[in-house]
Amino acid sequence: MNNTSISLILVVRNEKNYIELSLQSLINQTYPTELTEIIIVDGMSTDGTREFLEEKVKELTEKGINIKLLDNPKKILSSGWNIGIKESKGDIVCRIDAHSEIDKNYIEIGVKELIKNKDKNVVCVGEVLKNEGVGFLGEIFAELYSSKFGVGNSAFRTGIQEPTFTDTAVYGCYWKWIFDKIGYFDETLVRNQDIALHTKILENGYKFITHPEMQIKYYVRSTFLAFIKKAFCDGYWITFSKKSYLRHKIPLFFVLYLLSIRIFFLFKKSGTVFAYLSPLFLYIFLSFYFSIKDGKSHRKFFLLFLFPLFHISYGLGSLLGILTFWKRKNEN
Secondary structure, eight states, X not given: OOOOOEEEXXXXXXXXXXXXXXXXXXXXXXXXXXXXXXXXXXXXXXXXHHHHHHHHHHHHHHTTOOEEEEEOTTOSHHHHHHHHHHHOOSSEEEEEEXXXXXXXXXXXXXHHHHHHTGGGTEEEEEEEEEEEOSHHHHHHHHHHHTOHHHHOSOHHHHOOSSOEEESOOSSOXXXXXXXXXXXXXXXXXXXXXXXXXXXXXXXXXOEXXXXXXXXXXXXXXXXXXXXXXXXXXXXXXHHHTTOOOHHHHHHHHHHHHHXXXXXXXXXXXXXXXXXXXXXXXXXXXXXXXXXXXXXXXXXXXXXXXXXXXXXXXXXXXXXXXXXXXXXXXXXX
């Protein structure tokens, strides 16, 4: 009989619009309650999230649910995850995002998959995102995040048909001992902490699996400003942290190419214009194609403009990340 215990870690800060559904999805799991603990780490919320959590934790504790609320003074995800992991008592830890709701059998599948692949050096099993948008813009953003042209070949975003070895795992179930062996999340990074840690795990010979039956409903940003800001910040921390995969670098290459076009026209030679601009023509064609393929109804038209906005914002963030890293390196 399986008696493997698990700690579910939820790191939050000012998430009053999402926290209740996210927490409820943890409580509704099919995995045995007596083998489960829930750890919520709050980044000193000021929007009412904290008050809600204090009341909810008290209510759930009285019902016999193993749940606790901890403070995260640094307010960032990496410090919150580290606090939760170090405080956890489970054999396995699973980190969940406050913007998400996990399916009721999420933890059960994750634990079984980890145990089944224990001899294959698998230390983390992650899921497939079901992107959800709130409102008109949110629905468009959700379609972009589900498009291979929009976000690359991330298995957890675009989907898979069977359990697959991948280079990362999102909202994963980890054997807790891996953190003692490899280290914890880098608290100097505001974002991209998971990629940085996962790179170290891969370099040490361990593996990740993404499982199609482990699904999570993830609520994407619902305003234009939040959408662009997230793209820019994600791009910045990808290059600043120096840990990324090829799909993360492509927006940077695209932005550098666009900047080079201006220089090209200063020194262009006859007969070379079309050849130099052919990548741009290809990009425009692919934008049309994937807008039609991945967009729904009238939202196809908006995807056509959002693809380049997203890629350029991400790429500019990546460029700034490189410049900032070089500047700090030279100053030291």
